[in-house]
Amino acid sequence: MNWNSPFMLTVGLPLLKIVILLGVVAFCVAYTVWLERRLLGFFQSRVGPNRVGPAGLIQPIADGLKLILKEDIIPTNARPFLFRIAPIFAVVPAFAGFAIVAFAPPAGPRASFLISDANIGILYLLAITSLGVFGIVLGGWASGSKYPLFGSLRSASQMLSYEVPLTFSVLSVILMAGSFRLDDIIQAQGKLPFLVPLILAFGVYVISAVAETNRAPFDLPEAESELVGGFHTEYSGMRFAFYFLAEYANVVLVCCVATSLFLGGYKIPFLPYETLLAGNPWLVSLIGLAVFAVKAVAFLYFYIWIRATFPRYRYDQLLKIGWKVLLPISLLNLLLVAGIKLAMLR
Amino acid sequence: MTEPLRVEGTAPLRKVLETKNLELNFGPQHPATHGVYRAVLALDGERVVGIESIIGYLHRGIEKWAEYRTYTKATPVFDRLDYVGAILNCHGYVGAVEKLMKVEVPKRAQYVRVILDELQRIANHLLWLGTHALDLGAMTVLFYALREREVIMDLFEAMLGQRLLQNAYPIGGIRLDFPKGWDRACRNFLAEFPNRIDEYETLLSTNRIWVQRTRGVGIVSGEEAVALGLSGPTLRGSGVCFDVRKAMPYSSYEEFDFEVPLGERGDVYDRYIVRVREMRQSIRIVQQALDGLPEGPLMPEKLSKIIRPPAGEAYFCVEGTKGMLGFYVVSDGTDKPWRLHVRAPSFVNLQGLERMCVGGLVADVVANIGSLDIVLGEVDR
Numbered sequence: 171m172n173w174n175s176p177f178m179l180t181v182g183l184p185l186l187k188i189v190i191l192l193g194v195v196a197f198c199v200a201y202t203v204w205l206e207r208r209l210l211g212f213f214q215s216r217v218g219p220n221r222v223g224p225a226g227l228i229q230p231i232a233d234g235l236k237l238i239l240k241e242d243i244i245p246t247n248a249r250p251f252l253f254r255i256a257p258i259f260a261v262v263p264a265f266a267g268f269a270i271v272a273f274a275p276p277a278g279p280r281a282s283f284l285i286s287d288a289n290i291g292i293l294y295l296l297a298i299t300s301l302g303v304f305g306i307v308l309g310g311w312a313s314g315s316k317y318p319l320f321g322s323l324r325s326a327s328q329m330l331s332y333e334v335p336l337t338f339s340v341l342s343v344i345l346m347a348g349s350f351r352l353d354d355i356i357q358a359q360g361k362l363p364f365l366v367p368l369i370l371a372f373g374v375y376v377i378s379a380v381a382e383t384n385r386a387p388f389d390l391p392e393a394e395s396e397l398v399g400g401f402h403t404e405y406s407g408m409r410f411a412f413y414f415l416a417e418y419a420n421v422v423l424v425c426c427v428a429t430s431l432f433l434g435g436y437k438i439p440f441l442p443y444e445t446l447l448a449g450n451p452w453l454v455s456l457i458g459l460a461v462f463a464v465k466a467v468a469f470l471y472f473y474i475w476i477r478a479t480f481p482r483y484r485y486d487q488l489l490k491i492g493w494k495v496l497l498p499i500s501l502l503n504l505l506l507v508a509g510i511k512l513a514m515l516r
Numbered sequence: 517m518t519e520p521l522r523v524e525g526t527a528p529l530r531k532v533l534e535t536k537n538l539e540l541n542f543g544p545q546h547p548a549t550h551g552v553y554r555a556v557l558a559l560d561g562e563r564v565v566g567i568e569s570i571i572g573y574l575h576r577g578i579e580k581w582a583e584y585r586t587y588t589k590a591t592p593v594f595d596r597l598d599y600v601g602a603i604l605n606c607h608g609y610v611g612a613v614e615k616l617m618k619v620e621v622p623k624r625a626q627y628v629r630v631i632l633d634e635l636q637r638i639a640n641h642l643l644w645l646g647t648h649a650l651d652l653g654a655m656t657v658l659f660y661a662l663r664e665r666e667v668i669m670d671l672f673e674a675m676l677g678q679r680l681l682q683n684a685y686p687i688g689g690i691r692l693d694f695p696k697g698w699d700r701a702c703r704n705f706l707a708e709f710p711n712r713i714d715e716y717e718t719l720l721s722t723n724r725i726w727v728q729r730t731r732g733v734g735i736v737s738g739e740e741a742v743a744l745g746l747s748g749p750t751l752r753g754s755g756v757c758f759d760v761r762k763a764m765p766y767s768s769y770e771e772f773d774f775e776v777p778l779g780e781r782g783d784v785y786d787r788y789i790v791r792v793r794e795m796r797q798s799i800r801i802v803q804q805a806l807d808g809l810p811e812g813p814l815m816p817e818k819l820s821k822i823i824r825p826p827a828g829e830a831y832f833c834v835e836g837t838k839g840m841l842g843f844y845v846v847s848d849g850t851d852k853p854w855r856l857h858v859r860a861p862s863f864v865n866l867q868g869l870e871r872m873c874v875g876g877l878v879a880d881v882v883a884n885i886g887s888l889d890i891v892l893g894e895v896d897r
Contacts, residue, residue: 214659316540320562320878386653387725396882398547481725482653484879485562 187285188269195268199418200230205467206474213478237414240407247314248404256312257405257412260305263298264419270294271426272353274436274458275444277451283459284353291352292344295427296337299382302420303329306384306391309413310401321400324485325391329382331492336378338500339371342507343431356435360442363434370503372432374496379428380476381492383420387480388488421473425466433469436462537565540878544573548651548882551892555869557881564881567873569866574896579856586851587613587687587823594843595681597858598894600643601837603636603672603684605894608858610685611766612832612843616825617687624812625689626768631702631805632675632684633767633834634798638709639668640837640889641791641798645716648788648886652729657719664712667705674698687823689815699806706799706806713795721789730785734872734884737782744871745864748839749790750888754782760835767834771808772801784887791889824851838862838889862894 204219204226211218219226244250269284270291276282288294303325310322344350346368347358358364365372381388392400402413429435436458447454483491543554552573558566578597582590594609595602607629614621621629642665646658669679674695676682685691720726736746741754751758759776761769777793779786827849833842839861846855865888872884 210655214656215663216659316538324562389653390879396548396879478656479719480654481649481720481723481729482879483725484729485877487728 184285191268191285192265195265195419195422198422199415200234202418202422202470204230205470209471209474210478234411237411238408242407242409245314245404249312249314252308252312256305256309257409259308260302260416261412263301264416264423266298267295267423270352271430272356272435273462274455277455283455287353290350292340292350296340300333302416305416306401309405313404315404317397317403318401321391321397325384325401328388328390328488331489332378332381335374335492335496335500336382338504339374339378340431342368342371342504345507345511352430356430356437359434360437362439363432365432368432370499374500375428375432377496379424383424384417385421385473386477387482389482390485390488425469428469429462429465433465542881549885550647550890553890553892553895559878562877564873564876564878567870569869571895574892576897578897579858582856583853587853590853592683595683596893597860597897598836598838598862598891599681600891601636601640602681603632604834604836604841606684607633608832608834608836608841608843610687611834612830612845613687613823613825615832616828616830616845616847619688619816619819621689622813622816623810625814627805627809628690629685629767630769631802634802635668635671637837638795638798639665641795644791644889649720651882651886652726654719654726657716660715664709671698671702688819693814702806706803709799710796713792717792727785729883730788731783733784733876733880734887735781735783736868736871740871741782741868744868746868747861747864748836749794750787750839750865750868752776753779753787753790755779760833760840772804774801784883787887822851833859836861838891838894839865858897860894860897862890866890866895
């Protein structure tokens with residue numbers, strides 16, 4: 171097989187990468203669930219899943235198997251077509267977002283660790299992740315039941331209101347880096363992660379991202395003690411698993427994006443290992459991948475820590491925070507960053 | 517909002533566009549109703565405009581059932597009323613029969629009863645705290661609270677042989693004295709427990725989200741609370757100082773030094789903080805009782821094996837975990853009660869729910885039900 175043929179370069183190689191990435195992401199998502207359950211166990215002075223395999227490591231596979239084998243129930247009142255496709259609407263954007271994440275420095279001209287080096291990477295990411303809400307709204311509506319309807323109504327307003335501060339906080343990152351490309355943004359953080367100069371934007375991003383992904387303390391659309399299960403109350407078996415997968419894929423995606431935008435991606439501040447080990451590109455890539463993974467997992471830990479600590483917000487309070495606190499802060503931050511940038515240009 | 521719309525009402529709320537209220541079945545199978553309680557909510561968006569309680573899913577006819585048993589044999593079934601505060605139910609019933617028979621409970625038995633009662637109160641409040649916090653999304657508190665409750669359960673098991681439904685007291689006194697080492701285990705727990713309460717308070721009392729979720733939610737003024745017949749921490753959260761242990765002392769409660777914590781505004785937060793402070797007061801009471809435990813018999817000397825109270829009636833109430841828990845017993849001189857009625861605080865407190873919920877949001881309904889601390893075994897009996 172000729173790896174240098176135009177067909178392989180434009181179609182074959184990206185396809186191969188997509189297949190690998192899908193597998194890796196699905197694996198990561200499964201083990202995010204495992205990590206969350208274990209960590210929650212430790213936070214709450216209990217053990218967590220530890221029966222299936224050593225330290226419960228086979229648990230995600232057992233869970234997946236169980237969900238596949240479960241009966242797929244479509245309620246009588248549901249709109250069957252929408253009910254069937256809604257979970258797909260949720261899961262596809264969550265996975266598609268990974269296309270522009272640069273996990274490690276490239277090991278060669280054709281051995282990059284990202285699928286698409288799009289020069290509008292961030293815009294694509296914002297666009298594709300906001301599509302995820304359709305899956306939730308459709309699923310809640312199509313279920314033909316009241317609790318899911320409430321869940322999807324909440325979800326619609328919540329995700330729309332938090333999109334705005336999230337975008338503004340990302341905009342300030344773009345201003346700092348001067349590019350929409352994710353790799354450029356990472357390169358711009360070689361000396362100092364954006365976390366330090368953009369601490370405000372980071373705060374806004376974290377809060378909005380938690381709300382965007384419907385996680386505690388903003389897990390209102392699925393608030394189990396109020397809405398039972400929210401939008402996925404009526405779902406079971408594999409369709410439920412799709413929603414589950416989408417939620418955790420979004421969490422992993424947010425961790426990856428936060429790592430890239432604020433924590434410096436695969437860079438280590440004050441340690442330019444890429445230039446030190448320039449002769450050995452694969453080693454550089456591996457180290458980069460490890461650094462990225464460590465940062466992403468650290469962020470994930472923070473995510474789970476939040477969930478273990480805080481009570482849930484109320485619907486109106488949540489919207490109030492989004493519009494009256496986060497939006498002004500992110501706007502102010504954007505103005506500040508733009509002003510400083512302008513002053514530096516002069 | 518002037519008059520809350522009834523559930524059946526489909527009256528238009530806005531003149532321009534005719535809208536209908538959404539009727540939402542909240543329970544009986546719902547994670548936040550603390551049992552098989554069902555509320556039918558009338559909703560305008562997420563705002564509650566009407567709430568109708570539907571109860572009886574757990575009705576077992578306990579009071580009637582007891583009329584067909586002898587006084588002694590009827591005792592264990594009252595544990596099944598409020599099954600997370602079983603000892604206090606037992607105390608209420610046994611106390612009513614003792615009052616009917618005019619039996620003087622020995623001093624030591626009275627003190628032991630106080631110790632067990634207060635431990636049961638702590639155990640109940642712990643379970644309440646955990647589930648209430650879980651309802652509002654703070655899941656960790658539940659596991660912390662259950663961890664401490666476990667210690668109390670072990671103490672009960674060592675003393676009474678059972679953990680949850682202990683059938684704690686026989687009519688007249690107590691069955692057995694403390695087992696060896698119980699005193700020390702109990703004191704260890706009492707010494708450690710205040711730190712644990714601090715831990716819960718760190719997670720909740722000063723937590724901004726918790727305060728926002730509970731402050732100003734489900735307000736019931738003191739007057740309304742009295743008019744609705746509320747009692748227990750739910751009443752004291754509204755600032756009304758009424759505690760059966762102080763107002764009508766029984767079982768030597770007048771000999772102990774403790775405070776009655778009161779709320780100011782009567783909202784969910786006040787009801788929460790009253791219960792948390794009550795746990796601290798319970799520790800004080802148990803400590804005093806352990807220190808001043810008098811020697812003496814456990815059962816009165818002249819008490820026949822078959823309980824046959826003279827014809828008459830008696831009403832005896834204790835400060836239950838949920839409020840004023842009263843037992844009304846009518847005797848016709850036989851060995852079985854002729855009529856028996858329980859004033860169940862959960863049942864009466866549930867009346868306050870409509871006042872608390874109407875005008876609030878769906879999420880507040882959950883907070884309000886949690887703050888009432890209802891147990892359906894007691895509501896339905």
